[in-house]
Amino acid sequence: MKEYDIAVIGGGPAGMMAAYAASQNSSDVVLLEKNSRLGRKLLITGGGRCNITNNKPIKKLLNSYSQKNFLKHSFYTFTNEDLFSFFNLEFCEEDDNRVFPKSGKSSDLLKVISDKLQDVDVIYNFEVESISQDFVINDKLKARKIIIATGGITYPQTGCGPEGYYLTSQPVTDIKYGLVPLITKKDLSSIAGVTLYDVVISYKKSRVRGNVLFSHVGLTGPGVINLSNEISESISYNLLENENADLNFEIAIDLIPELSREELREKFTKDFQLKGKTMLKNYLKLFLTNSFIDFFLDEIGLDSEIQLANVNKKAKNRLIENLKRFAFEITGFNKDLSKVTIGGVDLSNVSSKTLESTLIPGLYFAGEVLDLHGPTGGYNLKIAFSTGYLAGLSAGQK
Incomplete structure (x- = not known):
């Protein structure tokens, strides 16, 4: 059985960012994706142009979320400036502080983040069905730590579904349609x-x-x-x-x-x-x-x-x-x-400083699988990238 330091479940924006951040401090990271390619939902956001974030000043940005206190550490750990530096592309800011790649192509963003996963084992067509108490996944591989970034329940054509809510005993709030x-x-x-x-x-x-x-x-x-x-x-x-x-x-x-x-x-x-x-x-x-x-x-x-x-x-x-x-x-x-999911893994059982479960040590969450959402206009991708980075950074620390 193959063993990894860190396994990231879900190859969307949060999962890819988590895998990248984890790989900066750990040489043994695997990213498990149920589709045949990464970032399917990222490619269709913003009508294919990808509204990557909202560029309001960070305090005003946080005030746009009902969960601003939980998000504060993630947003200050991985700011918009960090995000722009990470992608190192030309961006343009449109009305309401919405930010898009100047090329107008979400595929440009996916290429950048995919290229940065060279130190990560990416396994495609891998649908996680079970996680044991000692972090054995599908009876096929084992990890010391696990990051769940399976997204919400909307846009099922991109691979989203309810599976991430059932993989552990972590409490989940009511799940609803958003945006x-x-x-x-x-x-x-x-x-x-x-x-x-x-x-x-x-x-x-x-x-x-x-x-x-x-x-x-x-x-x-x-x-x-x-x-x-x-x-x-x-x-x-x-x-x-x-x-x-x-x-x-x-x-x-x-x-x-x-x-x-x-x-x-x-x-x-x-x-x-x-x-x-x-x-x-x-x-x-x-x-x-x-x-x-x-x-x-x-x-x-x-x-x-x-x-x-x-x-x-x-x-x-x-x-x-x-x-x-x-x-x-x-x-x-x-x-x-429906663009996003309202509800998810209950935040009261997750540390906002590390995104580690307070109930199951070594288990982390990132992105839309958490009970986090914002308005339209780049706010939800901002959640994905910042929580993904913080979860990966925290899990990768020895």
Whole structure:
């Protein structure tokens, strides 16, 4: 039976980084990957461009996570500057501090990190089915320490699955969909592809400002995707027990967040008198995406070609109310497009300083298999790379 110092399970971003970091202090590291190649999920992130991280200052970056106290040591151990130095490629920073390789190719990143695994034994098509108490894996090889970096449960086509949660007796929280589009009761195929820019989306007391994109089956876009985390966390379900979350709720969009209802009322009163012959649909071009106006007016029962002078008080109130709160009934998550997993290995049983289990000495965790997640925009790959590095560094120390 082959014996290793350290075995890393999972060849995604966290697992590859963990294997690299471990190999800097140990000459006997193996990386076990169930697929025939490494980094399948890395290749499709950011639409194939790979939003590698978010370049906010580190304190502001940490404040973007509900688990910021746990992540602090990982982020300071392997900073964005360390990440850029590690890859040594040209990067560009886009809106909202999102960072991409200048080439626009995630494959460039995968090549760099793969090339740095020259001192690591990589075994492909190796699906870990069991780990004994003395760290024998599949009755085939043995390790002194093990790092589990099997990812979450979403994107099963890349090899992700629930296996990592069952390999040890480590407690696991409820597992849910994260960063997931929403399915609406209303058929939106007539406005599929239309984007609403810089609106406010609300669910109960939660509010997120961002863009909304209409799809054939519902709502997506950064604003909706980020709000979906809070929605998913507020609903009681567990993907390890049942795939179907019982959904029947409403979200609302403030289409003109920069103006209050009273400010809109004052503006409409003035404009409707001055521009009385203007058709309503043409006037609304001041506020709404042109391709959305007819749908909006049809939904609230107003004639798109009515002149402003003929809009009565009741219709004006209806217009204002829906501009400030345009509601959609939600019936499901578009689960096939869920970007991350909410939940995972319970953080209360893992050291934030080393990512070693406090229950099973020699067992470490990294990446999405942990109960860690962030918003869209490079935040989740940042978790993967920084926790992967810290887990590998800690396990590799003698």
